[in-house]
Amino acid sequence: MKPRRRQGKGSKVDLPAFRSVSIHRNISEALPAFLKKEGLNDSATLEALASLVALLSNYREEGLRLFPEVFIFDDVASILKTLPNSERVIIGLGPRKAETFGLALKRCAPLAQWGWSIYILRMAAKFEYGLLRCGLTALSLTASELLIGHGDRSLPTLLIRHTSHHTIQVSGAGGNSLKIHFGPTEQPGEDPLRVAEGFCKSIVADVPEILQEQVGNFYWRVFSGVLRSGHGCLAIVLKSAKRTLPPQFRDGVIITPALDIAARVESLLKGNNCESDTRLRATAALIRGMLSTDGVTVFRADGSVRAYNVFVRSPETPKASSAFGGARRRAFKALCSWVGRDILSAFFLSQDGHAEFRGNKS
Amino acid sequence: MSSNITLWEGSGLARVPASATTPEDILPHANPRQLSGRDRTQIIYAFNNHSYEMASNFIWNKAISSLKAQLSTLGTAFIAEMLDRPDIPAEASLAQVLTDYDALRLARELGAVSSTGYLRLKQAFDRIVHFGQLVPEEADEVEMSVDEAVGVVRACVETILGQNKIDVAVDFKEFRDNLESSVFDKDAPEITRLDDSPYFFKRASVRILLALIKSNRGAQLENALGNANLIFPLIWAELLPPERFQIGRAYSEIVADGKTQAASGVKKILLKVKGFDYVPEDLRSRSFLVAAQKVIEAHEGMNNFYNEPGPTKALAEMSSTIPRPAFPLCMTAALSIRLGNAWGICYDAQSYANSILKRVTPERWLFYIDNCLRADERILEKLIDTKPFVRWAGLISDFDLVTVAEDAKDRDVKLLVQESRDSTKPARAQQILSRLLKRMGFAIEK
Numbered sequence: 001m002k003p004r005r006r007q008g009k010g011s012k013v014d015l016p017a018f019r020s021v022s023i024h025r026n027i028s029e030a031l032p033a034f035l036k037k038e039g040l041n042d043s044a045t046l047e048a049l050a051s052l053v054a055l056l057s058n059y060r061e062e063g064l065r066l067f068p069e070v071f072i073f074d075d076v077a078s079i080l081k082t083l084p085n086s087e088r089v090i091i092g093l094g095p096r097k098a099e100t101f102g103l104a105l106k107r108c109a110p111l112a113q114w115g116w117s118i119y120i121l122r123m124a125a126k127f128e129y130g131l132l133r134c135g136l137t138a139l140s141l142t143a144s145e146l147l148i149g150h151g152d153r154s155l156p157t158l159l160i161r162h163t164s165h166h167t168i169q170v171s172g173a174g175g176n177s178l179k180i181h182f183g184p185t186e187q188p189g190e191d192p193l194r195v196a197e198g199f200c201k202s203i204v205a206d207v208p209e210i211l212q213e214q215v216g217n218f219y220w221r222v223f224s225g226v227l228r229s230g231h232g233c234l235a236i237v238l239k240s241a242k243r244t245l246p247p248q249f250r251d252g253v254i255i256t257p258a259l260d261i262a263a264r265v266e267s268l269l270k271g272n273n274c275e276s277d278t279r280l281r282a283t284a285a286l287i288r289g290m291l292s293t294d295g296v297t298v299f300r301a302d303g304s305v306r307a308y309n310v311f312v313r314s315p316e317t318p319k320a321s322s323a324f325g326g327a328r329r330r331a332f333k334a335l336c337s338w339v340g341r342d343i344l345s346a347f348f349l350s351q352d353g354h355a356e357f358r359g360n361k362s
Numbered sequence: 363m364s365s366n367i368t369l370w371e372g373s374g375l376a377r378v379p380a381s382a383t384t385p386e387d388i389l390p391h392a393n394p395r396q397l398s399g400r401d402r403t404q405i406i407y408a409f410n411n412h413s414y415e416m417a418s419n420f421i422w423n424k425a426i427s428s429l430k431a432q433l434s435t436l437g438t439a440f441i442a443e444m445l446d447r448p449d450i451p452a453e454a455s456l457a458q459v460l461t462d463y464d465a466l467r468l469a470r471e472l473g474a475v476s477s478t479g480y481l482r483l484k485q486a487f488d489r490i491v492h493f494g495q496l497v498p499e500e501a502d503e504v505e506m507s508v509d510e511a512v513g514v515v516r517a518c519v520e521t522i523l524g525q526n527k528i529d530v531a532v533d534f535k536e537f538r539d540n541l542e543s544s545v546f547d548k549d550a551p552e553i554t555r556l557d558d559s560p561y562f563f564k565r566a567s568v569r570i571l572l573a574l575i576k577s578n579r580g581a582q583l584e585n586a587l588g589n590a591n592l593i594f595p596l597i598w599a600e601l602l603p604p605e606r607f608q609i610g611r612a613y614s615e616i617v618a619d620g621k622t623q624a625a626s627g628v629k630k631i632l633l634k635v636k637g638f639d640y641v642p643e644d645l646r647s648r649s650f651l652v653a654a655q656k657v658i659e660a661h662e663g664m665n666n667f668y669n670e671p672g673p674t675k676a677l678a679e680m681s682s683t684i685p686r687p688a689f690p691l692c693m694t695a696a697l698s699i700r701l702g703n704a705w706g707i708c709y710d711a712q713s714y715a716n717s718i719l720k721r722v723t724p725e726r727w728l729f730y731i732d733n734c735l736r737a738d739e740r741i742l743e744k745l746i747d748t749k750p751f752v753r754w755a756g757l758i759s760d761f762d763l764v765t766v767a768e769d770a771k772d773r774d775v776k777l778l779v780q781e782s783r784d785s786t787k788p789a790r791a792q793q794i795l796s797r798l799l800k801r802m803g804f805a806i807e808k
Binding site for chain 1: 632
């Protein structure tokens with residue numbers, strides 16, 4: 001083989017570079033400080049958690065995408081005591097290694113639905129895994145709300161879950177949170193969860209004060225499910241004074257009579273019976289379905305659902321309208337132009353998880 | 363620790379001269395807005411016709427309805443919490459769900475009637491209940507006497523119908539309002555006084571705060587939570603299990619109702635006091651509480667000797683083990699049936715009550731004696747009367763409670779059990795009973 005001629009002094013040649021970039025490394029670098037703040041740092045957890053996040057990013061069973069919530073904690077007895085009406089199903093036990101987290105996901109993820117979440121208990125020499133749930137009705141506060149949203153440092157807990165189709169959030173009882181994006185682009189703008197929260201506040205703006213919190217929680221759970229689904233959506237809130245649908249929102253499926261969520265919540269709070277609970281859960285599924293269809297879902301500020309699959313025509317002339325964005329974004333732009341007049345607020349969620357809100361939050 | 367310090371004073375009595383011994387003398391002291399001229403005429407007419415029981419029932423119903431109407435202005439949820447009655451739904455009519463005895467207890471606790479007024483009304487109530495349950499043949503033989511009927515009329519006029527308006531004590535109102543309008547400083551005089559108060563006031567404070575936390579929102583909720591965060595840890599060591607379970611149950615209910623802010627606040631308090639052992643694990647205890655409440659309602663209502671067997675049987679057949687959160691109330695229910703009242707017991711309900719009590723282990727008997735009995739005024743008040751005290755002595759012997767009570771930490775309840783062995787010598791036990799009621803904050807009056 002002929003030796004390569006040496007290049008003259010000063011001349012540069014780009015040698016082929018072979019670099020390996022791993023998202024696993026990025027996650028591993030971000031986690032130690034986070035775990036330390038949450039009081040759950042050790043090397044086994046760090047390694048296992050990094051691998052869990054990567055596994056969860058696109059977890060499928062039988063081709064079906066799954067979005068389980070995973071809790072990690074040390075003191076299961078105290079944790080369960082803070083969760084009224086809770087249940088725990090132990091599934092397995094394994095060494096304190098990343099493989100155990102993987103096995104836990106494999107065995108538990110298909111079961112983690114209808115209110116069940118995966119838990120991983122850090123024991124002295126092992127990881128125990130299984131499922132837990134809590135609450136009595138569709139209105140009961142969830143394990144994530146009690147352990148993380150209103151968590152306490154004295155009960156160190158981590159929650160790993162999808163906040164949108166391409167985003168996983170690791171949050172702790174100490175209030176720290178780490179967001180990991182797996183999408184094609186890093187999402188700009190406000191946190192989609194906060195955006196959805198603002199929209200939910202707008203939906204319940206005129207709900208009687210005594211029911212506002214519960215109806216707001218109901219919608220918040222519906223929207224957090226929609227955020228994870230990977231389907232974009234458009235929704236608006238009509239002012240309560242609007243008894244009939246404004247003309248521009250009549251090209252769709254009008255629900256008559258409107259779905260009165262506040263009445264259903266009130267019925268459950270008063271009766272606390274199985275029938276009211278089933279009705280409310282079934283209604284949540286219905287609204288999730290509506291939000292997953294094309295077009296705009298129309299709510300009113302008294303918490304009711306008025307229409308879905310509504311198509312709107314942009315008030316702008318075709319020439320003036322920007323070519324930027326798809327049909328959904330352009331429709332959102334049209335909706336924004338009506339905020340303050342016929343409508344109280346508008347919500348946009350793109351397929352890649354970007355969310356926007358326009359209007360008054362309360 | 364002074365047990366004379368009180369947070370709120372009960373209303374005084376309407377002045378009815380001691381020399382007033384007939385309805386004609388007493389009734390003019392009734393307020394015309396509470397008892398019309400026509401009502402008075404009818405009562406006097408009934409007396410003149412020797413229908414003493416009818417007249418007593420009539421005036422009692424007038425008085426107790428007026429009392430319940432006034433209490434209902436405080437709100438159903440508040441009343442339910444003050445009575446620790448989770449079975450009362452928020453939309454319930456208090457006139458229908460509140461027993462007469464509950465109304466009397468509550469009136470005393472809120473300072474709507476004085477302790478003397480309470481005692482007289484309770485005696486009048488017992489009298490009416492007794493004569494109301496006699497079978498026709500018995501009723502013909504043992505009629506209510508004129509003196510007994512006059513006693514009922516006097517108690518009703520003095521305590522309720524003679525008042526312009528039955529209202530809760532001003533001090534109580536202020537205390538309640540302050541608990542929701544501002545957050546007390548730990549050195550505030552109200553907090554210092556509460557710390558030094560008899561148990562009854564501490565229990566009432568817990569119940570008021572829980573009612574406020576469950577029903578308020580916004581700034582009022584924040585204030586109530588702030589005060590609970592100060593007061594509950596301060597008095598937690600002294601709180602007995604029934605009150606601790608009430609706080610635990612409140613947390614469970616708030617979580618089930620999806621009240622985020624309230625749940626977060628109560629959770630912080632429970633973490634602070636390490637009180638999560640008092641949160642019910644499931645709904646089972648609630649079913650027991652409702653069943654026990656039905657027994658108590660039957661026992662304290664009219665025709666109790668006929669109405670007690672059904673609910674007592676239901677409670678006895680529920681399960682062999684009573685869940686811990688419901689245990690104190692189930693014991694109160696079973697003991698109420700077993701001890702009966704000043705007039706006797708319901709024979710048909712005894713086997714059910716005994717079957718509940720027989721399943722109580724010595725450890726649980728000790729738990730009840732040491733941690734519940736001293737604040738169980740329903741049972742303590744029964745022991746003031748001779749007949750229930752004699753039956754109490756029988757119970758002590760049947761279940762060998764003297765041996766059980768040897769391990770009790772509370773000196774007074776231990777002594778009460780020991781001194782109740784011999785029903786023919788009740789003096790010492792009555793002294794201890796008096797001391798226990800005083801510790802609770804209720805003066806014993808004969």
